[in-house]
Amino acid sequence: MLFLLIGAVPATAQQDTAKVPQYGWQHTVVSALNLTQVAFTDWVAGGENALAWALSLDGKSVQEKEKTNWANSYKFAFGQTRLGDQGIRKTDDEISLETVLTYKLGVYVNPYAAATFKSQFAKGYKYPDASSKIPVSKFFDPAYLTQSIGVGYQPKPEIKTRLGVALREVLTSEFPEYANDPKTAEIEKTRVEGGLESVTDVEWKLEENLLFTSKLELFAPFNRFDEVVIRSDNTLAAKVNKYISVNLNVQLLNDKVISPRTQIKEALSIGLTYTLL
Numbered sequence: 001m002l003f004l005l006i007g008a009v010p011a012t013a014q015q016d017t018a019k020v021p022q023y024g025w026q027h028t029v030v031s032a033l034n035l036t037q038v039a040f041t042d043w044v045a046g047g048e049n050a051l052a053w054a055l056s057l058d059g060k061s062v063q064e065k066e067k068t069n070w071a072n073s074y075k076f077a078f079g080q081t082r083l084g085d086q087g088i089r090k091t092d093d094e095i096s097l098e099t100v101l102t103y104k105l106g107v108y109v110n111p112y113a114a115a116t117f118k119s120q121f122a123k124g125y126k127y128p129d130a131s132s133k134i135p136v137s138k139f140f141d142p143a144y145l146t147q148s149i150g151v152g153y154q155p156k157p158e159i160k161t162r163l164g165v166a167l168r169e170v171l172t173s174e175f176p177e178y179a180n181d182p183k184t185a186e187i188e189k190t191r192v193e194g195g196l197e198s199v200t201d202v203e204w205k206l207e208e209n210l211l212f213t214s215k216l217e218l219f220a221p222f223n224r225f226d227e228v229v230i231r232s233d234n235t236l237a238a239k240v241n242k243y244i245s246v247n248l249n250v251q252l253l254n255d256k257v258i259s260p261r262t263q264i265k266e267a268l269s270i271g272l273t274y275t276l277l
Contacts, residue, residue, distance in 0.1 A: 022064060027277045029059040032245070034079075034271030054079030054092050054269060059277070069102040078121055086130060092267070093120040100162075102152055112152045112162055114199075119143040135174075142178035143171040146219070148197045158204045166197035168219055168229075170257075178258060191257075195221040209239040230254040230262075245273045 036052040056077040063070040079092035100114040124137035150164015170179040170191040179191040202214040217231040232252040239245055246269070253263040 023066065025061065025063050027059070027061045029057065029276040030273060031276055032056045032058075032247075032271055032273045034269040036081075048084035050081065050083050052079070052081035052091065054267075054271075056092075067104050069104065070099070071102070072099045073097075076121075089127070090122060090124060093122055093124065095119045095121065100152075108154055110152050111150070112164070113149045114147070114162070114164070116146045117143070137175055137178075140171065141173045141175050145169045145171065146197065150197070159200070159202055161198070161200040163196070163198050166195055166219060168193050168195065168197075168221070181257075193221040193223065195219055195225075211237045211239075213237070224256075227256045228254075229256075240270075243272055243274065244270070246270045 032055070034052075034054045036050065038047070038050040040047045040049055054077065057075070059074050061072045073096075075094060075096040077092050077094040079090070080088050081091050082088045095118065097117040098114070099116075100112055102110050102112045104110050119140050119142070120137060121139055123135055123139075125133040126136050127133050146166055146168045148162075148164040148166035150162055150166075152160065152162040154160045172179045172189045176187050176189045180188045181191070196219070198216075198218040200214075200216045202212065204212045206212055212235070214234045215232070217229075219229040221227065221229075230252065231254075232250075234250045236248045237245060238247075247267075249265075249267045249269075251265040253265075
């Protein structure tokens with residue numbers, strides 16, 4: 001949804017901006033609301049009443065200095081749906097925070113220190129059948145915290161990647177299966193692992209009203225180097241007009257501790273967007 005923040009800039013203005021560095025803080029915040037409602041009355045062909053909503057907030061705060069760049073990003077999302085008499089069920093729930101401090105040594109390659117945090121707002125359930133539900137997660141359970149240092153590389157303005165040594169912590173309380181090592185007899189609620197981390201960000205403007213953003217995160221633990229944790233978040237955003245947008249989001253998660261299979265989440269939405277900053 002960050003495509004709302006990108007506008008056409010005259011060529012002369014772009015040249016002037018390139019010559020004069022823009023120092024200080026720059027903030028961008030974009031909110032979005034998606035709604036879906038279906039209701040039936042004496043509808044012979046059949047169907048279920050449905051109501052679904054999803055709210056998201058995406059933001060960036062970047063401080064540019066002569067020798068440093070401090071980039072902070074945050075993403076919050078929550079959504080629910082009600083289908084017939086099945087009650088309210090969660091469809092989206094995400095808290096994602098990232099901070100990266102880069103020291104400028106050269107044009108393309110620079111050292112950095114970074115930290116990320118990921119969790120959720122509300123309890124999550126599995127539904128084995130229409131009449132029962134099993135809790136499987138909640139706020140800060142699990143929570144993922146990663147700290148890393150290394151070297152960043154930016155070959156093009158649209159692509160940034162970094163590689164470093166990282167410490168990854170998985171924190172749980174009621175649902176230790178996200179952190180527990182099945183090879184040990186003791187049930188562990190916390191897992192701390194050192195390893196190598198790679199993060200690649202892409203923000204590519206395909207057309208004037210079409211933006212592709214992608215984040216690929218890889219973590220290879222030193223003690224399980226062949227079990228790379230892969231997390232990918234990809235969004236294709238199309239701007240219909242100032243307030244309406246269409247978004248296709250695909251997320252992939254491959255973590256052998258959680259599941260032997262690759263987890264995939266896909267969402268296609270159309271709704272209202274508003275640039276707060």
